[in-house]
Amino acid sequence: MxxxxxxxxxxxxxxxxxxxxxxxxxxxxxxxxxxxxxxxxxxxxxxxxxxxxxxxxxxxxAPRGRAAAARYRSVLGAPEATVRRRIGDLDCEARLWALPLWPDLRFEVLTAPNGAVWNAWLVRAPGAEGPALRTLDDLTPWSCTVDEAARAFAPARPLEGTAPTRWGLAFTAPDARGVRHACAAEFTWGLLQRTAVSG
The missing domain is CATH 1.10.10 (Arc Repressor Mutant, subunit A)
Known part of the structure; x- marks a missing residue:
């Protein structure tokens, strides 16, 4: 044969x-x-x-490729969950998929009312316990998502990412002795990659 x-x-x-x-x-x-x-x-x-x-x-x-929302669905199948979200004056839809590599996270695709994809990144799974983020020592690679870091060290200011799949946050956080430092954290696909500390 x-x-x-x-x-x-x-x-x-x-x-x-x-x-x-x-x-x-x-x-x-x-x-x-x-x-x-x-x-x-x-x-x-x-x-x-x-x-x-x-x-x-x-x-x-691809010249005739699928729209972003359809592309994610074709790759990942039907979402595990679909959640309605209101952002400003708009009703949006968040579609969530489980990925085996990160069982406590979900891949979230946020779509606008017209179906356009606004964002695609990793978020904590509904019901999953997030990390305890109290000091700089807790900010280890892959330990938290963008929204978790922003909540833990509020107020946080968004920073422009260095690539379309990257996000940044500027905030202050204490070290183990309680001394506060200015920080810039970088995230890829919503997951913490590194934190630069100054001051």
Whole structure:
């Protein structure tokens, strides 16, 4: 029986595993060791991660590609939950999906009334206990989400991210001795990656 060469075989559908690899690829800029451990947990090679990212970029830039909301649904399936949210004067919809790599988090896609995607990032799962964020020592990589850090160290000021999937927060937080410091935290796909401290 003839076997089709690997290069000619149709690629498997892009699914939740691939999206997790895309999220990890962006996080590798700041935390390569954590990403390496996660990649091993998923059982995927470095080449597999690169290929997932290549396919994702191709989907994003395809001339007749799906709209963002439809793209996430095609990759992740039906959302685990859909929640109505009011932001200002607009009624929005938050769609939540579970990702095996982060069982206490959910991948949230926030859509506007016209169906456009406003945001896509990781948030704490409904009912899951969040981290106790009291001092700088608690701000370890992957320990919290954007909204958790903003609530714990209010008032926090949003900072412009260095890429479309990155967000920043400026706030003050105490060290273990209670001395307060100015901080700038950077998040990728909503998950804390690093915190710079000054003062």
């Amino acid at each position: 003839d076997r089709m060469p690997a290069a000619k075989r149709p690629a498997a559908p892009f699914g939740p595993l691939d999206l997790q690899l895309v999220l990890l690829r962006r996080m590798a800029d700041h935390n390569p060791d954590l990403v390496e451990d996660a990649r091993h947990e998923l059982g995927v090679s470095i080449a597999g991660m690169r290929e997932a990212n290549r396919r994702w970029q191709a989907m994003l830039h």
